[in-house]
Amino acid sequence: MKYLVIRLQSGFTQGLLGHYYLIKDVDNLIVSNEPLMIRVDPLIDFIWFESPFNNLDVMDFMVKWEGYLRVDEEGYYVFFMECDDGCVLQLDDEEVISGWKEQPPTLYYSKPLFLSRGSHKLKVNYYNVGPFGLVKLGWVTPKGLVTTLPSDNLYTRRGEVITIKGLRPGSMIELWNNRLLGRAVADDYGMAFIKIDSERPVDGYFKIMSNGGLEFQSSIVRDIWGGDIFEVKEL
Secondary structure, eight states: OOOEEEEESEEEESSSEEEEEEETEEEEEOOOOOOOOEEEESOOEEESSSSTTTTTOOOOOEEEEEEEEEEEEEEEEEEEEEEEEEEEEEEEEEEEEESSOOOOSEOOOOOOEEEEEEEEEEEEHHHHHHHEEEEEEEOTTTTTTTOOOGGGGGGEEOOSEEEEEEETTOOOEEESSSSSEEEEEEETTTEEEEEEEOOSOEEEEEEEEEEEEEEEOOOOOOEOOOTTTEEEEHH
């Protein structure tokens, strides 16, 4: 049997993935167990006079953004954040800006940081209490350009699993590159879900297994990541 593997949606997207939580206890900053909203924000440059949640009139909330920063020119960068109320910036798991407190609009700067070309892990935490919220993330480049961190330099994944549709129920599909990255069995609807733990997109190929043997192997697929959706079609 021959198959065609078609990507319906890429998990790779520009921006940062934001999890928005309701603050249930303002004094202790205790948030809801589950996010009220999950979305990809192209950049962090917000002024809120109203609640970010549809049909929920509340301004006590917390956002956790994460993703990756692409640096095209190595050199020294200075990051800045303006926030009302609290904000924290982590770069490659190092806290470079800390302003975690209730405050009027306040501007924070990091120390100069030498960044190599390539990808760097980025995390931003923010919370707001009261009727007004503001948060902005920017940088000063080695050439002295001062700007909001552009969406062209930010990317993230849409989710944690790869979805494959169109399989025969009960069949097994595997994801490989130079090793096995994950496998899953198709459910009664012909769908399989492979969890991928890679922090960055990977190049790989799929194997469809039948009766313990290899039935089909796809060609190389570039930039596979969590949030990808594929469909398998029989030829």
